[in-house]
Amino acid sequence: MTGRPTLAVVGATGAVGTVLLGILSQRADVWGEIRLFASPRSAGRKLTVRGEETEVVALTEDARAAGVFDGVDIALFDVPDEVAARWVPVAAAAGAVVVDNSGAFRADPDVPLVVPEVNAHAVRRRPRSVVASPHCTTLTMIVALGALHAEFGLRELVVSSYQAVSDAGQEGVRALRRQLSLVAGTELGTGPGDVRRAVGDDTGPFAEPVALNVVPWAGALCDEGWSSEEMALREETRRILGLPRLPVAVTCVRVPVVTTHSLTVHARFEDEVTVDRAREILATAPGVVLCDDPASGEFPTPADAVGTDPAWVGRVRRALDDPTALELFVCGDNLRKGAALNLAQIAELVAAGPE
Amino acid sequence: MTGRPTLAVVGATGAVGTVLLGILSQRADVWGEIRLFASPRSAGRKLTVRGEETEVVALTEDARAAGVFDGVDIALFDVPDEVAARWVPVAAAAGAVVVDNSGAFRADPDVPLVVPEVNAHAVRRRPRSVVASPHCTTLTMIVALGALHAEFGLRELVVSSYQAVSDAGQEGVRALRRQLSLVAGTELGTGPGDVRRAVGDDTGPFAEPVALNVVPWAGALCDEGWSSEEMALREETRRILGLPRLPVAVTCVRVPVVTTHSLTVHARFEDEVTVDRAREILATAPGVVLCDDPASGEFPTPADAVGTDPAWVGRVRRALDDPTALELFVCGDNLRKGAALNLAQIAELVAAGPE
Ligand SMILES: NC(=O)c1ccc[n+]([C@@H]2O[C@H](COP(=O)([O-])OP(=O)(O)OC[C@H]3O[C@@H](n4cnc5c(N)ncnc54)[C@H](OP(=O)(O)O)[C@@H]3O)[C@@H](O)[C@H]2O)c1
Ligand SMILES: NC(=O)c1ccc[n+]([C@@H]2O[C@H](COP(=O)([O-])OP(=O)(O)OC[C@H]3O[C@@H](n4cnc5c(N)ncnc54)[C@H](OP(=O)(O)O)[C@@H]3O)[C@@H](O)[C@H]2O)c1
Numbered sequence: 081m082t083g084r085p086t087l088a089v090v091g092a093t094g095a096v097g098t099v100l101l102g103i104l105s106q107r108a109d110v111w112g113e114i115r116l117f118a119s120p121r122s123a124g125r126k127l128t129v130r131g132e133e134t135e136v137v138a139l140t141e142d143a144r145a146a147g148v149f150d151g152v153d154i155a156l157f158d159v160p161d162e163v164a165a166r167w168v169p170v171a172a173a174a175g176a177v178v179v180d181n182s183g184a185f186r187a188d189p190d191v192p193l194v195v196p197e198v199n200a201h202a203v204r205r206r207p208r209s210v211v212a213s214p215h216c217t218t219l220t221m222i223v224a225l226g227a228l229h230a231e232f233g234l235r236e237l238v239v240s241s242y243q244a245v246s247d248a249g250q251e252g253v254r255a256l257r258r259q260l261s262l263v264a265g266t267e268l269g270t271g272p273g274d275v276r277r278a279v280g281d282d283t284g285p286f287a288e289p290v291a292l293n294v295v296p297w298a299g300a301l302c303d304e305g306w307s308s309e310e311m312a313l314r315e316e317t318r319r320i321l322g323l324p325r326l327p328v329a330v331t332c333v334r335v336p337v338v339t340t341h342s343l344t345v346h347a348r349f350e351d352e353v354t355v356d357r358a359r360e361i362l363a364t365a366p367g368v369v370l371c372d373d374p375a376s377g378e379f380p381t382p383a384d385a386v387g388t389d390p391a392w393v394g395r396v397r398r399a400l401d402d403p404t405a406l407e408l409f410v411c412g413d414n415l416r417k418g419a420a421l422n423l424a425q426i427a428e429l430v431a432a433g434p435e
Numbered sequence: 436m437t438g439r440p441t442l443a444v445v446g447a448t449g450a451v452g453t454v455l456l457g458i459l460s461q462r463a464d465v466w467g468e469i470r471l472f473a474s475p476r477s478a479g480r481k482l483t484v485r486g487e488e489t490e491v492v493a494l495t496e497d498a499r500a501a502g503v504f505d506g507v508d509i510a511l512f513d514v515p516d517e518v519a520a521r522w523v524p525v526a527a528a529a530g531a532v533v534v535d536n537s538g539a540f541r542a543d544p545d546v547p548l549v550v551p552e553v554n555a556h557a558v559r560r561r562p563r564s565v566v567a568s569p570h571c572t573t574l575t576m577i578v579a580l581g582a583l584h585a586e587f588g589l590r591e592l593v594v595s596s597y598q599a600v601s602d603a604g605q606e607g608v609r610a611l612r613r614q615l616s617l618v619a620g621t622e623l624g625t626g627p628g629d630v631r632r633a634v635g636d637d638t639g640p641f642a643e644p645v646a647l648n649v650v651p652w653a654g655a656l657c658d659e660g661w662s663s664e665e666m667a668l669r670e671e672t673r674r675i676l677g678l679p680r681l682p683v684a685v686t687c688v689r690v691p692v693v694t695t696h697s698l699t700v701h702a703r704f705e706d707e708v709t710v711d712r713a714r715e716i717l718a719t720a721p722g723v724v725l726c727d728d729p730a731s732g733e734f735p736t737p738a739d740a741v742g743t744d745p746a747w748v749g750r751v752r753r754a755l756d757d758p759t760a761l762e763l764f765v766c767g768d769n770l771r772k773g774a775a776l777n778l779a780q781i782a783e784l785v786a787a788g789p790e
Contacts, residue, residue: 240595240699242649242688246625257620264619265612269693270601272742293738294597294690294697296750296764301729304710305752314755327756331699331764333597335649336691338624342649344595344686346701355659374656383648387627395651397660400669401682409651409686 084112085431086151088176090167091158092116092127092136095249096181100158100420105130110428115152117143119163139167149174154430156423157181172209179211179426181419183308186212186316193319195219196425197367198226203429211426216247216418217298217309217332218316220341221410223417224393227365228358228406229321233350235404239313239330242342243298244382247414248285255284256336259291268292290336298332307332339415340382345408352403355396362393367417372396385411389421439467440786441506443531445522446513447471447482447491450604451536455513455775460485465783470507472498474518494522504529509785511778512536527564534566534781536774538663541567541671548674550574551780552722553581558784566781571602571773572653572664572687573671575696576765578772579748582720583713583761584676588705590759594668594685597697598653599737602769603640610639611691614646623647645691653687662687694770695737700763707758710751717748722772727751740766744776 087104091097097118104114105128114129116136123138137148149155155176157164164182171178185191191210192202203211214222220241225234245252259279268274269292279289288295299308314328335342363370371380372394380392391412399405412418442459446452452473459469460483469484471491478493492503504510510531512519519537526533540546546565547557558566569577575596580589600607614634623629624647634644643650654663669683690697718725726735727749735747746767754760767773 238593238684238701242597242690260615260619264615269738270741272740273738274741275738287732287734288736289738292692293736294692295736296697296699296734297729297732305727305729305750306755307729325756327754329593329701329754329756329760329762331750331762333697333699333764335597337647337649342651342688344651344688346593346684372660374652374660374662377642377652379642379651381643381648381650383624383628383630383644385627386625386629395660395686399682399684400661401680401684405684407684407686409688 084110085153086113086115087111087427088115088117088149088152088155088171089158090117090139090155090171093118093122093125094158095246095253096158096415096419099415100156100423101127101129103420103424107424110431115148144170149176152176154179154427156427158419158423168210177206177209177211177430179213179423179430181213181423183215183312185210186214186312193316194426195222195226195320195422196429197223199320200429203426204434211430213419213422213426214316214320215309215312216414217241217243217341217343218313218320219418219422220391220412220414221343221345222317222320223367223391224362224365224408224410225345225347226321227361227368228347231361232353234321234323234326234347235350236348237317237326237328238346239328240344241330241332242335242337243332244337244339244341244414245290245334246339247341251285253338255286256290256338259289263291286334290334293336295334296331298334337382339413340386340411341414341418342382342409342411345410346399346405347408348402348405350404353398353406355398358396358406362396367391368393370394380409380411382411386413388413389416391417439465440508441468441470442466442782443470443472443504443507443510443526444513445472445494445510448473448477448480449513450601450608451513451770451774454770455511455778456482456484458775458779462779465786470503499525504531507531509534509782511782513774513778523565532561532564532566532785534568534778534785536568536778538570538667540565541569541667548671549781550577550581550675550777551784552578554675555784558781559789566785568774568777568781569671569675570664570667571769572596572598572696572698573668573675574773574777575746575767575769576698576700577672577675578722578746579717579720579763579765580700580702581676582716582723583702586716587708589676589678589681589702590705591682591703592672592684593701594683595699596685596687597690597692598687599692599694599696599769600645600689601694602696606640608693610641611645611693614644618646641689645689648691650689651686653689692737694768695741695766696769696773697737697764697766700765701754701760702763703757703760705759708753708761710753713751713761717751722746723748725749735764735766737766741768743768744771746772
């Protein structure tokens with residue numbers, strides 16, 4: 081790539097796309113032309129990037145034939161899995177390196193799964209010209225965990241999630257806001273099924289009402305009762321950390337938070353750990369903010385972390401009954417580091433070229 | 436006790452007390468006289484029990500001197516810890532067996548900590564005439580866990596909680612309802628600190644806003660960054676199951692749910708377990724409802740469990756990397772089995788006398 085690389089953003093109108101345009105706007109001197117794509121529903125919409133109004137192009141056969149990907153150096157995809165599966169190879173065939181945020185390629189051994197703070201080196205081997213960004217739940221914890229792993233050697237993980245609704249896109253956010261309007265100002269939440277009756281059948285992209293509720297389900301059904309997001313967290317963590325047999329137990333739970341995932345993490349390491357050393361590592365790890373002083377009411381919450389870039393880590397404790405294990409509570413904005421920011425970081429790594 | 440025993444309910448006006456009066460009203464033939472007590476703030480208020488209006492008596496030195504506890508066979512206490520610490524011994528000295536729902540006596544080796552489905556026998560040895568009921572978080576999981584332990588032998592626990600606001604009493608419920616009214620119908624929850632600014636400093640009994648948020652803190656600060664509710668879950672589980680060295684790792688997190696706690700449980704047992712046998716145990720265990728068919732969208736949520744008596748258990752899976760471990764998601768109404776119902780059950784055990 082000579083000069084400033086040309087960028088395509090596919091899914092520019094979505095929850096992730098919107099945040100991505102904001103992030104790209106703050107990096108004025110990195111990219112050349114930026115082209116925006118979405119579905120035919122958004123054709124002709126104008127969005128602002130780096131202060132300029134830019135028209136959204138519909139991703140269609142005609143557009144492809146007209147060469148909309150010609151000259152694109154890097155394409156960032158933020159679209160549903162099936163759309164990515166169809167169009168990522170098209171953009172790659174047109175010569176772009178694609179950085180994909182969907183689940184379509186994350187398990188492909190020929191597609192590196194990259195978190196720049198943890199395994200930047202992996203971005204170099206990309207035989208399909210595709211790089212995948214992990215699922216937002218994995219991204220919530222992986223930067224902090226990677227830093228601890230580098231020193232202590234991870235041996236086992238038990239994770240529970242508190243996942244925000246925006247990881248189901250704009251539709252998820254609309255569902256929660258609609259439900260909140262129905263339950264606020266009422267006495268609901270104390271009788272069997274009262275919230276469900278108030279919310280009605282329209283629970284949006286979720287299996288159950290999320291207002292005044294928590295829902296222990298995220299993704300599709302896999303074998304033996306596991307959900308796809310639980311399986312993904314296990315597989316992606318293993319790939320990114322290079323620990324193909326790491327035992328990972330996880331339960332994914334949806335909570336009525338708009339944006340920012342939280343996770344409790346019980347992490348067992350090779351040898352004894354100390355909280356002091358763990359804190360030092362976390363306090364200096366790039367992309368991590370240590371927020372951990374319960375005596376003065378300091379611990380991370382989504383309300384603090386939302387809209388910010390780093391993973392916020394707190395409640396750092398050594399397990400009372402196991403000197404090799406740590407407990408953590410981690411919050412991270414699922415649209416920023418959990419999606420758009422990681423994409424932008426990977427794109428910059430790719431643009432920087434081999435070194 | 437001859438004839439129907441006389442009952443006192445101390446804290447009759449509270450979140451737990453209110454539910455307790457409802458439960459007692461459904462057991463018309465168990466109790467004789469029922470006397471109601473609360474703070475001087477509630478003196479003279481009339482509450483309905485078993486269809487009868489009953490005046491609330493203020494718990495004061497004068498009342499004590501006037502013999503308000505005389506003739507009381509069993510006294511159920513649902514008051515803050517410091518009030519229980521002061522008045523439970525008074526009621527016991529007046530001849531009542533006290534069943535206490537506060538944290539004041541739960542760690543006292545001379546006070547049995549009782550869950551009728553799990554360790555009913557323990558109620559018989561009560562040298563101080565006091566029986567304690569566990570914290571609601573422990574109660575959420577302990578009935579299901581006790582049943583699994585009886586067959587498989589528990590060896591280790593990792594637990595994360597999703598705790599409802601009503602475990603901080605009426606004040607907790609008011610705080611969430613007020614905050615919901617402030618955030619519903621807005622676009623809040625996407626910018627740093629926007630929820631906090633909207634909620635202001637009045638976060639009620641919680642360290643942080645709970646609307647559109649989750650807060651990884653419950654209770655007071657103990658050693659090494661642990662919270663009192665985390666320590667309590669560990670100590671109480673060990674006592675009730677008779678496993679004084681059981682390794683328990685736990686993180687307690689507050690969520691914007693009015694009533695009903697949820698817990699993710701990673702439980703490791705002595706030997707290999709099977710999901711089929713675990714399900715059989717849970718499906719037949721008294722006080723447990725198995726709600727576990729993700730293929731048809733069946734898993735427990737607070738919206739289903741609230742207002743009902745049993746523990747709802749779902750998402751039963753065997754750990755993918757450890758044939759001796761099970762994952763569970765459990766929901767239980769923190770005011771019913773988590774408090775009032777367990778008290779009423781213990782009171783009936785006591786009233787039934789030794790055998
Ligand atoms: N939200 C998160 O926290 C998160 C985190 C990590 C990864 N992801 C992944 O990122 C992707 C996008 O998620 P999102 O939350 O931004 O979803 P979203 O809000 O629903 O947005 C979807 C985007 O895809 C576009 N799109 C849909 N069908 C298309 C088609 N046939 N051709 C071209 N564009 C099409 C939409 O355009 P229109 O507006 O024209 O429909 C929109 O721009 C998904 O794969 C998701 O799993 C999301
Ligand atoms: N909520 C739960 O999920 C839950 C579960 C398990 C255990 N517990 C425990 O149960 C107890 C009660 O909890 P709650 O949630 O019902 O609290 P709450 O809603 O705040 O009610 C407190 C009750 O205590 C009474 N009280 C306060 N000070 C008193 C005094 N000096 N003398 C006599 N009565 C006094 C109050 O009477 P007034 O109305 O007159 O102030 C009220 O009836 C606490 O120890 C709590 O930790 C609660």
